[in-house]
Amino acid sequence: MTVTLALDLEVAQLAKALGHPARVRIMRLLLSHDACYCGELVDELELAQATVSQHLKVLKDAGLIVGEIEGLRTCYCASSERLAELHALLGVMLDEAMEVDTSGCD
Numbered sequence: 107m108t109v110t111l112a113l114d115l116e117v118a119q120l121a122k123a124l125g126h127p128a129r130v131r132i133m134r135l136l137l138s139h140d141a142c143y144c145g146e147l148v149d150e151l152e153l154a155q156a157t158v159s160q161h162l163k164v165l166k167d168a169g170l171i172v173g174e175i176e177g178l179r180t181c182y183c184a185s186s187e188r189l190a191e192l193h194a195l196l197g198v199m200l201d202e203a204m205e206v207d208t209s210g211c212d
């Protein structure tokens with residue numbers, strides 16, 4: 107697999123994970139806390155527990171969040187490392203876009 111293809115797959119996976127408004131909201135909620143969030147995300151999001159669990163699974167599978175079990179509840183944190191990777195990957199795309207002459211694409 108070429109490096110470019112691997113990077114494309116990585117961007118696609120992260121974009122897909124963030125491709126739902128509820129998952130974007132979960133990320134914003136987690137990022138708004140200084141520490142891991144141990145509250146009831148269901149109460150914050152006003153979604154069914156099963157729906158929230160599915161969204162958390164997608165974000166966790168993409169590496170965008172991490173969770174730690176503390177007793178009967180799970181505490182979640184956004185992965186700043188993974189978000190930095192996404193930022194870098196999108197930065198590469200932006201750099202490539204800046205090099206392209208789009209003046210003929212009206």
